[in-house]
Amino acid sequence: MEKKYPEYKQLNLSQVADEMLEVWKREKTFEQSIETRKGKEPYVFYEGPPSANGLPGIHHVMARTIKDIFCRYKTIAGFQVKRKAGWDTHGLPVELGVEKELGITKEDIGKKISVQQYNDACRKAVMRYTDVWNDLTEKMGYWVDMDDPYITYENKYIESVWNILSELYKKDFLYKGYTIQPYSPKAGTGLSTHELNQPGTYRDVKDTTIIAQFRVIQNERSNRLFENTKNEVFFLAWTTTPWTLPSNTALTVGKNIQYAEVETINQYTRKPISVILASDLVAKYFNADMEGKSASEYNGKGGVPWKKADEFSGADLVNAQYEQLLPYTLPMDNPEEAFRVIAGDFVTTVDGTGIVHTAPTFGADDARVAKVAGVPPMLVEGEGGQGIPLVDLQGRFIDQMGDLAGKYVKNEYYDAGKTPDMSVDVEIAIRLKEENRAFKVEKYVHNYPHCWRTDKPILYYPLDSWFVKTTAAKSKLIENNKKINWKPKSTGEGRFGNWLENLQDWNLSRSRYWGIPIPIWSNEDGTERIIIGSVEELKAEIKKAVDAGVMDNDPFADFEVGNMSKANYDTIDLHKHIVDDIVLVSESGQPMRRESDLIDVWFDSGSMPYAQWHYPFENKEVFEQNYPADFIAEGVDQTRGWFFTLHAIATLAYDSIAYKNVISNGLVLDKNGHKMSKRLGNAADPFETLKKYGADATRWYMITNAQPWDNLKFDLEGIVEIQRKFFRALHNTYSFFALYANVDGFKFEEDYIEVASRPEIDRWILSKLNSLVKTVSSSFDNYEPTQAGRLIQDFVVNDLSNWWVRLCRKRFWRGDYSEDKIAAYQTIYECLKTVAVLSSPIAPFYSDKLYRDLNSITANDAESVHISLIPEVNESLMDGELESRMELAQRASSLVLALRKKQNIRVRQPLGKILIPVSDETFKSKMEKVTDVILNEVNVKEIEFIDPNNELLVKQIKPNFSKLGRAYGKQMKALATLINGLSQEQIKAIEFKGELEVELEGQLITLTPEDVEIGSKDVPGWLVASEANVTVALDITITDDLKFEGLGRELVNRIQNLRKDSGLEVTDRINVKVAKNDIVQNAINYNLNYIRTETLSDNLDLVEGTLIENGVGVELEEGIDTIIKIEKV
RNA sequence: ACAGCUGUAGCUCAGUUGGCAGAGCGCUCCCCUGAUAAGGGAGAGGUCACUGGUUCGAUGCCAGUCAGCUGUACCA
Structure with missing residues (x-):
């Protein structure tokens, strides 16, 4: 039997996808799409590694569709696009999952369970859902090489990361320092912002707050403050955490804030005082009724008497010194620089006093401004000589704190039943009241973060951490960012740009267990240090240590340096439980232990351009060819995550950008615009969605409904609509073609019929088709997939299906296998095939099916659409003139059909004639060329073009706003009214004499045809309709x-x-x-x-x-x- | 609180170097019936979030406000 184009009863996209998956597997289509581009220009894509520890959601389908689109597009544009998959395997979520599973907490690690057992559990858990992910990847049609992924826990990967760290260290970009981090004393661990943002962590609590009086020391720096008062002068500063007052080392003011000096009395001691606070806040603390009253008039109620004595700017206050408020201890470093006023940009007059109590050991802002101003933090010398804060890691005051020593700073930290009546905050408040140092004490309700595990309030606590000195490369980072093409631009300039402008050093340290260990070993007092950049280096150091007798044996004895085989690397493990046992020896012969921290997991993923290739130990060439990336894409939430870490590492370590183009896509919300969450039950199941609607429709919907960077309101109804409109139109068009092509035995064997000798309608659709190839390509080139999809959709639905096929149906089912018929077949075939190619990045399954079905008979092309090349644009076939006159035909047809409807004359009833007024020759010749199209479509015998000066016509006139507006400006409104009111004679005068003089507000002006748009409104005795510049009159006589x-x-x-x-x-x-x-x-x-x-x-x-x-x-x-x-x- | 994005028909979205606002879906009525779980026509439906400014003219430009979403921060 003769081969035929496959015909289908109905379209089942899900089934098509299954079928194509089989084919792709069998033919290794993905591999071929890379293989066949060997030697072509590479297009480099980096895969942001997901964590297989969690289940994929519908938003992953979105993100990966975007990635897939450009990789496929670039392939059919002739590039070679390799894409290596990756897995992110470290990090807190993995640890938490394991702890939950094992029923343990962090404190149990090392006690109930060894670090090794814990890490083994993590290693197993992290790949828990790998199968589910692989399944999704396949089903959604995401092409990425999953056979050889990079995995961040593998020794080779870690070794590369160590190499980068050692590079940074050598460039002096790594340092150790204190930083204030959220810390949970009861859990004994620092918390990440991620943990802090868990629901329910911020709660309203009622705390004792104090406005403390800091006594100003009179000297040359502060004389100005004493000019207009005889009283003792105090700075007022508010705190919600009185327990931090002993750690105060500075007061911060806003340089541009106005401050007032107020003479008053202390409400607790009744002593006369002068206080300084922001002018804006005077009214908040002082009752207007009491202004100017004397001290004797104070009865303990209604506010204290007061009087404004002076005003200063914040700048006037800077550097003034004050008495230490609670002199338990002095800072160990530069105490002479402490206890003075400094300036900070974060000070407001919204609450407090406009002067901020600054305790650099317990506040991040505090630490920052203090450091800039050279004010020391309140650290005292600990046993090893290192600085320690006044509160220990359990949340208790240290021994040096006299009456407060050993007390918890928050009552919540005491075990049940042991809570004292008075909290430290209250004790301090009482003492300050007695010492004439408390201006006001009150309970205050505010929002404060709590540890989500222990339910206790967190502390902001200084922790010893390793940092990447990103601030040192700030200008370089900003400069490099300008080389990156961001989609959308605003994310790069706004969110990312601002982030770079306000850059902080990157805190690398995490006190965790499952992650990449910081490869730094130090001696006891931190004076000698070594950073390890490779296993080879480590082994060499181990050998020294063993020789020196600080270590018994080499745990990596089986590892063979220089052997890059997996087997060799499998003999070692670079995780914490192994490397922590390694003790190295310093140059002076002291033992050196590893710094106990792990690094931030974001550093793991940011290292992937290098570590995925085990660079620089292997694959140097591969790396160089694949760096930097041409393209990456992830969600906007990665702006400060992966996008940043890639950028930072590239700039710092290699002085380069890591990616040239980046799409940051928006969120997938539910159809009501709410965030999807499993808890609320409004999350769409990706597998169900793909199964029910098919990957193609799902992908197409996601891409065409909203721009990738806008949030998507995900509505299943929308996918149904895409199925109905686009895929069914395309499928019906194919079915139509297949039906008749099979009847006529069309195999594209005949010579290609020159387009010029095909009918107008064919030349039109081919012109449209070539325009389409051009615009779609440029949309993809500009990383605008939404535009591309919409263009294709419009072409298929409107131009091809609803116009070309509709008008050409007869050509297929009627008559012999003539030249005209062959032209029709060749035309539709070309359209379908081109559409298949253009839409293949977005709808990979159906497009390949379509492409293969078309090829099944003609077999003159690549095996798969994904290996094919985008057809070249034939500019000579693009004819704007032709496209515009077809628009006229469509408009005219639609008008005639409307008129028929008005008279209830069905289209099957032929009519004799339509009249179309033509105002000029070009319009007439355009119309003449599409006469057949119109007559065919509306079933009328003849078109007669009538002269516009035909008496039958009633004219209609409209002002040309853009032209007249420029000339007449203010008088435009009056002129518009005047023009709209012109008589038929006057209109004709403009049209045929070329001008008309009219009087506009007492002035004679001349109107020319360019000043107006003239159309025909009516032909008396005929049925007339008009739209834009087309008017038709229909003869409804039925002979x-x-x-x-x-x-x-x-x-x-x-x-x-x-x-x-x-x-x-x-x-x-x-x-x-x-x-x-x-x-x-x-x-x-x-x-x-x-x-x-x-x-x-x-x-x-x-x-x-x-x-x-x-x-x-x-x-x-x-x-x-x-x-x-x-x-x- | 700060930053970014968004705000156009009942819904999803186009649009405009500034010149009386569009599509699809939905709704009402009708037509068509060898693409047929399609197709065509007509209709209803809008203060282009609000206020002010620039302009002859603002949905568009400028300033501010409000709302939604996201991110960062929550600090005295």
């Missing part, structure tokens, strides 16, 4: 001939219905009997050949109705009945 012809068409229609109802094939020939009567007889005789051709009837007999057995009664039009019978020949 006898037209009537018979119309009936003939009705008859054809009825016969066709019967054919269809009888289940005949489109190619079956038939014999027809029709019951005789006068009108029907005329109609048939008049149209005999036409009817027979259309219906494929060998015989068409008129017989007496009584002679027809089993005929079917039909009504041709109202009052005209007959009986028809058809038989297959």
